Structures are given as C-alpha cells and as structure tokens.
Amino acid sequence: MERSTDKLFIYFACLALLAMRALGDAGAANVAAATAAAHGGMLGIGATDVVVALAAVSATALNEALPTRTRPLAPIALGVIAIFSPTGFLFLPLACYDAARELHRVDWLRACIAVPAVALAAALPLHGTGFAESFLVAACSALAVLLSMRTNRMLARQKTLYRTRDDMMHRAQQLLHENRSLEARLAALDEQPARQPQRTQNEPPSRPATFACLTDREFEVARLIADGFDNREIAAAAYMSEGTVRNHISSILMKLRLKNRTQIAIAYWRG
Structure with missing residues (x-):
C-alpha cells in the first residue's frame, strides 16, 4: 500500500511536468500546427508521447509483479526510455523510485541505482x-529516492x-x-499409588553393623525409638x-555403651 501511494504521487508529479512542458510550448502552437499539418507529423509526435508515457507507467506498475531476480529490469528499461525520448525523460523519477528499492540487494543488480543517474x-x-x-x-527524482528509502525502512521494520x-x-x-506434556506426566504420577517400603512380620529389617550385637527384639525396640x-x-x-x-532399652544402652534413647536414635540413623 505504501509503495502504491508513493508511485501515484510520483506519477502525478511526472504528469505535472508533462503539462508544464505543454504549456511552455503553447506559444509556438500555431507555427507547430501549420508545420505538422503540412507534413503529417503532429499526430505522430503526440502518439509517441502517449506511447512512451504508457510504457513508463506499465513498466513501473509491472515492477511489483516481477520476480525479485528480474525486478531491476523495470528501472533499467525506464532509464533507456528516458535517454531516447524527451517524454520518457519526464518519467525518470519513477525509474529512480524503483531503482532505490534495490539498494538492499547484495548482488551486482544493486548497480541498477546508477542507471537513472546515467x-x-x-x-x-x-x-x-x-x-x-x-x-x-532532478528534484522529483531525488524526492522519489527519499520516498523509496523511507518506504524500504518502514517495510523492513514491519517485516x-x-x-x-x-x-x-x-x-x-x-x-x-x-x-x-508436564501436566500429562503429573497426572500419570498422581494416578500411581504411593509405594513405600513396608516391613512384614516375617521379613526382618536391615540391621546396621552397630546393632549387630542386639537381639531381634532389642533391635526392633531400637528401630521404634529411632x-x-x-x-x-x-x-x-x-x-x-x-x-x-524398659528392660530392652536398658540392655541396648549397656551393649552399645550409650547414655540415653536419643543416642540410640542417632546411632540408628547413622547406620
């Protein structure tokens, strides 16, 4: 949208230049009309101007539809038209706008910016x-370059x-x-029953080496104290x-040479 608005503005500026040229030539209109009528050239010159103007507009319009690789061909074509046609010279700002669009390129086609200047x-x-x-x-061409660079920065920021x-x-x-995934894993963990190691009556608990001298009942008492x-x-x-x-506790304290039940618990957890 930004490029279309800029190009319309530049196009109308070029049309204004064309109108100014026509007004400047109005003083010699009678002489030119007589000469053209004698040789049949006035209609041909007018048709050429129209064709060149349409070609310039078509080239800059098709620039948006061309692939990135061939897009610089449009300003190059406009530059060639400007060299060989006075009317094409007035539409040179359009070529400057399209050429400035290629400043961000890294290949040799970036040099197309020099074509409008040449x-x-x-x-x-x-x-x-x-x-x-x-x-x-020249002023319109410089303005077209500034508009193109501004739009390029805006589009780059947007991208x-x-x-x-x-x-x-x-x-x-x-x-x-x-x-x-984490919620699914947590739900799966919540569904699993909590499994804690339980000791059965028929399965004696693992006994630390410090408590090897105790009987099974004494070790059971020591474990419960812990x-x-x-x-x-x-x-x-x-x-x-x-x-x-109480008798078992006294026996445990004597065998392990401890002073109280707190030391029994500490010895148990230290293993």
Missing part, C-alpha cells in the same frame, strides 16, 4: 531541455515485527506443548509390656 546525465544534452525542466526532473511476532507465537506453542515412638507406643507396636520395653 540516464539523467545523458538525456540533458540529447534532448536540449531547459534548466528549469531539468532541475524539476521485523512480523518475524518477531511469528517467533513469539512459535515459542508460545512450544511452551504450551511442554506444559501439556522412629520417634515412646515406651507406651513401642509396647503397643511390638506387643510387649512397658516394663519389657
């Missing part, structure tokens, strides 16, 4: 245009924003997929009286 320098002596007309064409948006959307989709049980809870868990529990 055409401008070559057309001045060939067509014998006046200073005012040459100055206006960067679109690329950033696409990257963020892609990353968001990846994170969403990872989140769903688990935080008091004497009443130990008696209920081990199916013995509290007096028997």
